[in-house]
Amino acid sequence: MQNWFENKRFFWATMLAPTVWFLAFFVAPMALVWAYSFGENAGPVNIAITGTFGNYAKAFRPEIIQVLSDSVVLAFIATLICLVLAFPVAIAMTFADDKTKSWLLLLIMLPFWTNLLIRTYALIAMMRTEGFINFSFAFFHNIAVSLGFNLGDYVPMELLYNKSAIVIGLVYVHLPFMVLPLYAALDKLDRSLIEASLDLGAGHMTTMWKIVVPLALPGIAAGLVITFIPAMGAYLTPDLLGGPNDLMIATLIERQFKRANDWPFGSALSFILMYVTLIFFALRTFFEARGGKVSAH
Amino acid sequence: MSKKPQRAPLEYSKSFRLRAWIAGVLLFLYSPLLILIAFSFNDSKRNIVWKGFTFKWYVKVFENDALREALFNSLIIAVLCTIFSVVLGALAAFVLWRFKFPMKGLLESGLNLPIVVPEICMGVGVLMFFNKIHWPNDLPWPISLSQIVIAHITFSFPFVAVVVRARLESFNKELEAAALDLGASQWRAFTDVIVPHMTPGLIAGALLAFTLSLDDFVITFFASGPGTITFPIKVYSMVRFSVTPEVNAASTIIIVLTLIATAVAMKFQDTSPNKENA
Incomplete structure (x- = not known):
């Protein structure tokens, strides 16, 4: 690595463009959001930056707290479901041969590469009242009726536009986020510890709970964080799968900019979301550092 | 304990229960997408009953x-x-x-x-x-x-x-x-x-x-x-x-x-x- 002043012209030639772009189109807009979060609506289009904390105070109104806690709770439930679904997959991947391993990895990652909107749309198509799930249920229902069971007409289930639809959507979209860190952590495990446990007479389940899970804890923590952050900030999932009153923080922010036209409040909410995100990322870095220690012994 | 081991102890990927679990997860991940793709070729506006193949x-x-x-x-x-x-x-x-x-x-x-x-x-x-x-x-x-x-x-x-x-x-x-x-x-x-x-x-x-x-x-x-x-x-x-x-x-x-x-x-x-x- 060279000191920049030993080769000034070349340094400037390569450094300037990305840095200026980053400052102009990322830092400046973010600084603007930050500044506006201390502002007030001073007319239909004007915003005065008055240094008020009123927008942040607004976030503590009960109806807003409700939305914020809903976001946290829904994202957290989805994250836990992801953990339960992903852990066995990660275990299988860890102990599979190389070929199976890469196939499983590919199969888990492939939907992740598919357009988020399309995946959400696919869920809607499955879960709507005329969708595939209801259609299948109706099919079995009708068979039961034709066999003489008196069940009456099939009433389609309302699977969409409620909070459980949001959770299903969040799980569906964020599952790969959970598999990868779990796999990374499990792959580093010292297998002789597991073998020792099995040799000494512990069953597979006991070994799993007492040896694998504690050792993989940093990875589990990293997976929880990595899944939780984007789930909490998700916009499309609650917007398309939730009902009109099932807001999450991102949909609430969007409303401030489009319908409610309260940009300063929207800015404050954005920065609240941003601070939470950054705190969780700091946590993740911390867990990763600890994970490194566990594997190093 | 008394079960006859059919696989090496750490070959979890060969366990039937794990395989069923993975199949379930993959079904969850893929069925909406596959159904979406399949019905893009379905010759029916109502979208749910298969009426024949079409590119229309x-x-x-x-x-x-x-x-x-x-x-x-x-x-x-x-x-x-x-x-x-x-x-x-x-x-x-x-x-x-x-x-x-x-x-x-x-x-x-x-x-x-x-x-x-x-x-x-x-x-x-x-x-x-x-x-x-x-x-x-x-x-x-x-x-x-x-x-x-x-x-x-x-x-x-x-x-x-x-x-x-x-x-x-x-x-x-x-x-x-x-x-x-x-x-x-x-x-x-x-x-x-x-x-x-x-x-x-x-x-x-x-x-x-x-x-x-x-x-x-x-x-x-x-x-x-x-x-x-x-x-x-x-x-x-x-x-x-x-x-x-x-x-x-x-x-x-x-x-x-x-x-x-x-x-x-x-x-x-x-x-x-x-x-x-x-």
Whole structure:
């Protein structure tokens, strides 16, 4: 690595463009959001930056707290479901041969590469009242009726536009986020510890709970964080799968900019979301550092 | 305990229960997408009963002017975003890899921000920024996409930088020194020695930028002026109304495009680890 002043012209030639772009189109807009979060609506289009904390105070109104806690709770439930679904997959991947391993990895990652909107749309198509799930249920229902069971007409289930639809959507979209860190952590495990446990007479389940899970804890923590952050900030999932009153923080922010036209409040909410995100990322870095220690012994 | 072991103790991937579990998870992940693709070929408007194979929804997609225009816009944006992101990302990766300079740590972690910041926050930022600098909203067509292109480049090039940086780690710095020793200028050594080594990373980064741009909804939603429609925005407004085989067909086209881009990207990443200068 060279000191920049030993080769000034070349340094400037390569450094300037990305840095200026980053400052102009990322830092400046973010600084603007930050500044506006201390502002007030001073007319239909004007915003005065008055240094008020009123927008942040607004976030503590009960109806807003409700939305914020809903976001946290829904994202957290989805994250836990992801953990339960992903852990066995990660275990299988860890102990599979190389070929199976890469196939499983590919199969888990492939939907992740598919357009988020399309995946959400696919869920809607499955879960709507005329969708595939209801259609299948109706099919079995009708068979039961034709066999003489008196069940009456099939009433389609309302699977969409409620909070459980949001959770299903969040799980569906964020599952790969959970598999990868779990796999990374499990792959580093010292297998002789597991073998020792099995040799000494512990069953597979006991070994799993007492040896694998504690050792993989940093990875589990990293997976929880990595899944939780984007789930909490998700916009499309609650917007398309939730009902009109099932807001999450991102949909609430969007409303401030489009319908409610309260940009300063929207800015404050954005920065609240941003601070939470950054705190969780700091946590993740911390867990990763600890994970490194566990594997190093 | 008394069960006869049919597999080695750690071959969990051969356990029946685990296999059933994985099959369940994959079914959950794939059935909505596969059903969506299947019904894009279904000859029925009601979409749920199989009435026979047809391509007519695909024909309809291409006959639908608004949808075609949106798809075209998205492709133009994605191509422009890819070109700029690759150049900026490669330069950023190179500078961070090659030089020590004041506040380097700040720039390095700063460049990670567009990757971790929630999309909605960045979308809001872009909206307010273009509004603040009074970016004209009534520009003629290709230039009217510039706001979206700028926003897409901003969140794509840090991804490219990460990929290219990883690739540069395998570069043998003595090769550059040799080129300089043999009389090449700094710039010549860069274009003839370093860039060729970067190439697999550049291609992987380009495809990443392309798919990121093609996929983005939230930031585009905020960055786009009133008249500009991209493919995800068009699909979004169609999805709001109803589920139709036409949207299925349009979605299938995008899925196939993404799959191709991903397959190519993975191929290049597979060949990228330091084979040639080990």
